[in-house]
Amino acid sequence: MSHSLGVTGTYPLVLTLWLLPLLGAIICWAFGPQLRTMSGWLASALVGISFVLAVASWSDATQGAGGTLGAHQPLASWLPGFDFGLLLDPLSLIWTFIITGVGFLIVFYSIGYMDGDRAFARFFAYMSFFVFAMLTLVLSDNFIGLLVGWGLVGLASYFLIGFWFERQSAVAAARKAFVINVVGDVGMMFAIFLIVANVHSINFGAVFAAAPALSAGVLFAICVTLFIGAAAKSAQIPLHTWLPDAMEGPTPVSALIHAATMVTAGVYLVARCAPLWDHSHGAQLLVGGIGAATALVGAILGTAQWDIKRILAYSTMSQIGYMIMGVGVGAYEGGIAHFFAHAFFKAQLFLGAGLIIHALADEQDIRAMGGLRRRMPFAFWVMLTAVLSICGVPGFSGFFSKDAVIYGALQHGHPWVYATDIVTAGITAYYMFRLLFVAFLGEYRGEAAQARAAAEPARRPHAPAWIMNAPVAVLIAPSVAIGAVLMFGGENSPWQRFFAPLFGATSSRAIALPPVSEGVTTLLVFITVIIGFAIAWQRYATRSAQADAVARLRRESERMPALLTNLLYFDWLIERLFVRPAQQLGALFGRVLDPHVFDGAVRDLVYWARWLGTLVRSFQTGLVRAYALILVAGAACFIVYYAVAAGVR
Incomplete structure (x- = not known):
């Protein structure tokens, strides 16, 4: 991996795209009462301009000369080895694309979703601040700057998860997320202490260049403490329990946290510190194992949920486990490709869920839905394409990126991780198709709830406004096709060539496997997906299953094993x-x-x-x-x- 910080110079585009969301946050916070609904348009416009500037910075981020790669914008100098600046290279560029591009669509969608909320301007101030915090994290050229961004992301998530602070459940969820993430912050600080004590610098280039000279024990300690931070932020077991509770925030917040910002920070950290992991085999085993276990546990817990947002939350936990496993074992290109594809289909899933929740007057229990395919056809197609992608159905983006991660585990000598991930793919297909069938097929089951609620007319399904439909429609194309575009050509794909200057040395150490092994992997994954789909179809989509759906769903809820209803007792254990x-x-x-x-x-x-x-x-x-x-x-x-x-x- 390149150890250089890139070509040093003045890059106004990089500096501007970093600061624009902060400007939006300040204006929305200071002048929100005067701006009113215009605060949403202003916030989305500034995030959108940041995305345009990120695209315009492509050539700066990918330039290479004399062993350097990317654009390095110095900001301040303190002590020798303690310089602060911005770094836009291929890795940070990919994250910047997602943070600003998908972030823009989510913020724009929020204008319709949050319409009428009495804290409308405050919401967009927080959203803009969240985008700025995440950009600070991924654009920093040193560990202190990364830690500052790390802390700001945690603070922004606290504000947004607890946005409706009049609800005690939202306050408790925000506090839980903040406390668990502070555990990760402490791990990060210990890692930085070890780095400074042994390398006497905080800059990425100097630290990565010194990695081969560090003792095995010191390097392992640095990697483990760094990973504590990554595990907390990216909801890896056992520090995952905050993520489902974070669904107490508005749905656009869930989309931003899961698709574009917070939970992907751990993936970025592991990928950024690739030279450290490459020299610590023990740390790679630890990260790969926890990632694979998280993917499996998240999928298992997803089968026990009926709340549409909590189902998607556990799917995020599982998919982030895939990414962490990929970058942990050295399959960096595959792990990052899955991050890139996941950002689109997960944003699509959450925003699609938002269309349903908004139309059904905040109903989130899929057992009280049903029949939405006829009543909300646009939402049905949105959810269907995203489900096909996350399940890895051939032709959809998740198929290419997830297979790259799974096959990468085998290439780097981790067959047990490989097997675990194949099983997880089947479980994912089961609970995601279960969501689709229960919510959209059969007859609408919310009538009884409407009667008990004095026949509220608002609970009848109705079409959301265009301002919510438009961003979701934009997401469909990349959600379906981005994986094929990026990964076409296998080891000679545009994606592999793009990251070759960063991870080429690691890729060259992969085990040479027979050509047929990749096809076998694809076949095994496809078989497990078909099995998961078939079980979901038989239980929820057949005519007999739909005939007495209300009674069947009630019986299934009552017979759910205690181990699953108590979420494998993780919260119970942490409590005690x-x-x-x-x-x-x-x-x-x-x-x-x-x-x-x-x-x-x-x-x-x-x-x-x-x-x-x-x-x-x-x-x-x-x-x-x-x-x-x-x-x-x-x-x-x-x-x-x-x-x-x-x-x-």
């Missing part, structure tokens, strides 16, 4: 192993340390100050003879002291 002991320790501090140590120290300080004051005041008698006696005694002491000192000499 960490949360309750921390609360008990805090209570102990409150009972013992606070009153007897901290408060006691303050009280003792006051007591001794008073005692000293009383002692000194006792000498202030007001009698001249007493003062004269003190002066004589003091003078006598001085005389005796100097006489003794002179005698000693």
Whole structure:
């Protein structure tokens, strides 16, 4: 991997595309009451301009001369080895495309989705700030700048997940996300401490160049502590429990977090630090194993959900597991390709879900839907194409990117990861087609709920506004075709050539497998997808399944194994192993340390100050003879002291 920071110079496009979303956040926050609905148009326009500038920066990001690659914009210099700047190279460019491009579509969609919300301008201030925070993370040329962006992303997610703060569930979800991500932040800080102590620099180029000279133990410690940060931000087990709860935020927030920003930050971190992982085989095994396990666990938990947003949340957890596994084992191009394809179809899934939720007056339980294919045909086609893509059906983008990740695990010598990912593909097909069949086929099952809610007319399905449909329509083409465009040609694809300067050395270390092995991989994945689809079809789409759908779905919910309804007890374990002991320790501090140590120290300080004051005041008698006696005694002491000192000499 190239260790250079790129061609250093002045790149106004890079600087401008970074700062424009921050400008939007400031204006929407300061002048929101005056701008009203215009704040949404302003925020989306500035993010859109950032995307245009990112496209215009393509040549700067891909230029290479004298061992350098990309555009390096210096910002400030502190100490030797502690320079701060922006770096736009092929890796950060890909993330910038998604953050600003998909981000623009989501922000634009939000104008319709958030219409009528009393905090309309505040929402767009937060969304713009989120985009700026993520750009700070991916454009920084050093670990301190990356950590600043890392923290800002966590702060922005706290604001947006808890946006409807009048709901206690939203406040609790925001707090949970923030606390778990702080665990990752602490891991990141420890990694940076180790880097500074051993390399004496924070700049990517210097750190990566020094990687081969670091001891195996130090390098492994740096990689593990970095990965703690990545695992928290990208919802890898066991630090994943915040992600489903984050669905308490508005649906566009979920789309932005899952498709374009927060949860992909861990993938970026591992890919950016590829030279470190390449020299630590133990760290690669750890990351690859956790990624594969997360993909499997996320898929299993997705089968137990009925809330449409929580189903998509666990699908994100599973798909991010694929990406982390890919970049962890050294299949960088495949992992990043899956990130790129996933951004489009996951944004499409969440925005499509938003169309449904918006039309059904905030209904999110797919058991209370049904029959939406006839009532909402556009939403049906949106969800169908995205489901086909995420399941990896041949011809759709997920087919190309997911197969590249799975085959990459085999190429880099991890057959057990390879097998796990193939099984996960089948489970993914099952629960995603289950969502599609339950929500869109059969008859509408929300009538009883409408009657109980005094027959609210708003709960009848209706067509969303064009401003929500248009961004979703734009996403369909890349969601379907982007994988084929990028990965066509296999090892000689445009995607492989694009990243060759960064990851070419790693790719060359892949195991040479028989040509037939790639075809066998494709066949195995396709078979598992067909099996998952067939099971979902038999259980939810056949005429007999639709005949008594309400009763069948109720029975299935009641018979769901406790292991699944309790989400494999991850929350239960975290509550008992960490949360309750921390609360008990805090209570102990409150009972013992606070009153007897901290408060006691303050009280003792006051007591001794008073005692000293009383002692000194006792000498202030007001009698001249007493003062004269003190002066004589003091003078006598001085005389005796100097006489003794002179005698000693």
